[in-house]
Amino acid sequence: MHDSGRRQFDLPSGAGNPRGLLIAAVIFVCSVLLLSTALHVRWDKAQAMAKSTEAMQTLAAALNSQAESTFRVADTVLTALISMHHSGGHGEANIRELNQVARAQISELGELDGLYMSDASGQYFLATNGETQSYNNADRVYFQHHQQGSGNELYIGQPVKGKTTGQWVITLSKGIYDDDGTFLGVALATLSVERFRTLYRSLPLGEQGIVVLAKRDGTILARSESDAQTYLTNISQSPMLKAINQGIDKGSVTLTAIVDGVRRIYGFDASPKYPVLVAVAMPEEAALAAWKQRAWAMWGFALAAVLGVGIMGLLVLRALGRQSAMAVELHAAHQSLATANSTLKTLATEDGLTGLANRRHLDGYLASVFQRARSDGTPLAFALVDVDFFKGYNDAYGHQRGDQALIEVSRAMRALMRREGDLVARYGGEEMAIVMPQLEAQPAVAMAEQVRAAVQRLGIEHRQSAYDQVTVSIGVVAGIPGDDFATVDEMVAAADRALYAAKGQGRNRVVLAAL
């Protein structure tokens, strides 16, 4: 009972402070949760960025290939027209045929907006849109480019507002030269900027997405978001153009635009055949929108888990606290029970007035020493001590003084008991008993005599006594249990008879029982 109580009480502070361990474990689990979430969210962001970057690059490559094939068509048609002009000459019939072929090409090839040919003065002699006589393109940059001698190369010029259509067009031109290289004019194909814009705007890049078709020198040819100003803008200073001009034909870069302050992921791809490139960009925010949602969900989950672990930790802490309080209470209860037990034990074995062993204890003790002495064959002595004329004492001095006298007599008796095993008990009323194991008659009588003398020495006044003071009469019995007396009762009766004899002989004396 005592042990288990002790174990329970030790539990909260035992095993290296479980509260501290629990708090450390909760902090550890929460930290791991938060850290792993942070790492996962970071990794997920990097993945999202990588995916978008790859998508931008792929899209740029596809759009570049689309632009390149359009330019190739124009290149081929212009080469064919120049060849026809070269072989058929500038006669009226050939010019008419050239016009017919050109118109047929335009209606067949959706990519081209118009086809034109002008002579060395810039005067049109072929135009699929409008009247040839009305226009002259000698003022155009591309005209002057070919006039200065450009060989067979296709020249991609700056977008211009078409003289025949009034629409913004990309000009693709080739110079017309005779066999000795004399400049004869220019063959021109125009591409509708709007056609590119429509395609670029159809791509799912969001409101702030950008697609740009530009020349390597930074001239913008077409742009998803465009106004007239766009075509006068030059992007040669952009990091992309710089990279391309350093020989990096494709790649990606994340930039914050100076114009609108939007951070975008750019993918770019430069054509190996023509001096053009396509750049595609989407705002970083759009690229990371899905990731952001996932990140919120992940953080939400992590925080909920942290909260859950925290609450569980608190509950366990409270339970531990309760257990600890219960253990303390249990311990206190156990202590008071132990105290009560020992008090009870004392009460059960002690006489309340004199503090001597009580009758109950005497009976048990006597039975056990009697038994042991009988089996060991050792002697046992027993004495009955009775206060003389005690009734008279009570009558003369009152019951309380009588009690006091009993207490003093008891104290004097107990003071004489120095042998281990000797027991002084209150036999009943004013009668006491002494158990003296392993003592023979003579020393037992001597001990009884010491008791009698000690009581007398107390000198307690007793006017009703023949001795004028409190005295005791003692009946002593001693012998081998089993041999000299068969039972405890026999032994006690012998002592009682001796006491009776002592009384009869005048009191204040010791009488040894005859066996």
Ligand SMILES: Nc1nc2c(ncn2[C@@H]2O[C@H](COP(=O)(O)OP(=O)(O)OP(=O)(O)O)[C@@H](O)[C@H]2O)c(=O)[nH]1
């Ligand atoms: N004050 C007090 N008196 C007690 C106690 N126990 C017994 N007595 C009294 O002790 C007295 C015993 O009286 P008796 O048995 O007549 O014997 P006695 O007067 O001592 O006479 P003898 O034994 O013949 O000398 C009674 O008056 C009891 O009331 C006690 O605990 N306190």
